[in-house]
């Protein structure tokens with residue numbers, strides 16, 4: 172049988188009978204990039220929030236394309252919290268005394284709370300998993316029920332307690348039986364493992380908690396920002412001076428003007444002045460030779476470029492920043508499978524400065540993430556530079572780089588002049604990168620670009636040499652697509668090679684050592700990875716969807732092999748994700764169901780993997796559409812299901828039954844679980 176071009180070459184024996192042969196509907200990665208994010212509060216627009224958000228354009232005001240893009244997508248994705256029936260006071264839950272006493276609005280009655288609480292959970296070991304339905308044992312069967320408290324299973328293991336020697340969820344934990352015992356009087360006591368606690372302090376504790384006090388200071392604009400203030404004053408003074416001295420400007424000394432670029436002449440002149448001392452410092456640092464021009468730095472800007480850390484990233488693997496799905500548990504999973512560099516989800520500078528709790532949660536890092544950065548988006552120095560300064564101060568010692576998003580394609584971000592709009596505003600971008608470099612002290616600034624805004628009008632080859640040589644970017648990543656281009660067309664790796672050449676040429680002219688350059692787009696196998704490195708001269712490939720669909724891709728890349736992973740091994744990955752999710756989101760009822768939601772988001776990518784053992788030719792390709800196929804066993808078939816009800820079923824193997832009140836709204840209406848969408 173001949174399959175249509177662009178179809179994954181699945182061997183005949185795995186294809187479903189001819190009458191059933193249909194291609195799976197093409198996954199919409201544009202929608203995924205644009206609509207996966209949860210609403211992170213009013214001040215915040217994540218990659219996906221733009222269209223999910225109430226503040227997005229009304230349908231009446233949308234363009235034809237916007238309306239088309241929305242068709243079939245779940246616009247108002249909201250994920251409510253699932254709570255216990257009785258709400259136990261947090262202090263009492265941790266064995267402490269609540270100062271509010273009888274006035275507290277939460278219950279202090281532990282026995283009553285436990286009587287109403289859903290029963291303990293147990294995450295089955297993979298050795299208990301079979302390849303046939305029901306696959307996992309009934310996790311609601313309790314191994315060792317507590318004689319006095321029916322909801323407690325003394326045989327269970329709490330992933331947080333097992334890792335850190337204590338569980339911050341105390342009596343609220345859904346694995347409570349794993350860290351509670353009755354004392355002689357029959358009273359329940361929470362357990363602690365002091366040795367493990369001490370050991371875990373450096374290996375398991377997440378870092379970069381920016382708490383309510385700092386958030387409040389930011390909200391009230393009382394957070395001190397001396398470096399940003401000095402830099403912004405400097406820019407302002409230069410702008411004023413330029414205005415006064417008009418038309419004295421010598422246009423020949425000004426940075427290359429692009430006919431289609433929106434930057435004003437004045438703005439460019441300011442940039443030239445503002446960046447000059449920094450360029451000289453950089454040249455001196457990278458060549459070891461003194462420059463001829465004066466290089467006195469602004470006295471109230473303490474950090475000099477010469478103190479910047481250089482990034483030695485050549486040969487390292489890099490997981491792309493991925494809103495919603497690139498959360499901490501997922502990044503940790505990719506570290507387990509070999510990734511070296513991880514980057515948090517995009518956060519908005521304005522939301523960081525507004526003290527948004529949700530935005531500040533994006534800077535959290537797991538100690539397993541050995542090279543970790545935070546990504547910010549914004550449209551001007553006056554928001555991005557202060558954001559960098561706060562990050563440098565609050566995350567000191569726990570952050571390896573800050574990345575500027577110059578690629579986000581979504582309308583609300585683009586129209587505000589942020590994300591990919593910066594590709595057409597080199598003057599502004601230069602001021603942003605230079606200012607952030609100052610504000611960040613020794614922490615490097617990196618930039619992530621698309622090739623350009625419009626098809627046929629690439630700009631990256633002009634921006635990248637300037638970012639490397641003039642603005643002091645510590646690393647550049649280039650996604651080989653324009654803003655306009657959709658994921659259905661392949662990334663332009665030839666152009667990526669041109670951009671690498673342009674940077675290397677400029678560095679050679681200035682006698683500067685190379686900054687690392689990562690290319691990105693469509694990498695789905697070790698073969699893709701290494702051929703892109705060899706053919707284009709990039710230092711590495713940033714992997715996005717390839718890692719979402721097959722988180723083990725980093726092992727393949729490192730070991731230069733294609734891994735015919737079994738369904739059971741994949742289930743092991745899912746189990747690990749569930750454990751990491753609980754560690755991060757919490758082991759109480761709310762945390763379990765938040766983990767379930769993000770696990771389902773992860774599965775909404777993982778189901779797309781067509782096992783390579785089923786293919787006629789290797790390697791698999793990311794853009795191939797899968798015909799309807801069955802796996803080598805029923806478990807493999809289940810893992811290939813695009814039905815969100817199956818993703819929930821898989822989550823139930825590890826997280827217990829989904830509560831009735833729980834809903835999951837995937838990106839497409841057609842397969843919503845639990846909500847109205849699924850019923851109508």
Ligand SMILES: Cc1cc2nc3c(=O)[nH]c(=O)nc-3n(C[C@H](O)[C@H](O)[C@H](O)COP(=O)(O)O)c2cc1C
Nearest residue numbers: 203204491492493494517650692693694714715716
């Ligand atoms: C679901 C999703 C979320 C994304 N979120 C971000 C983001 O927060 N910041 C960013 O710079 N790029 C984001 N991107 C783009 C990726 O980082 C990457 O550049 C792009 O997917 C191309 O790489 P790939 O072909 O390997 O997926 C996102 C992409 C997807 C599919």
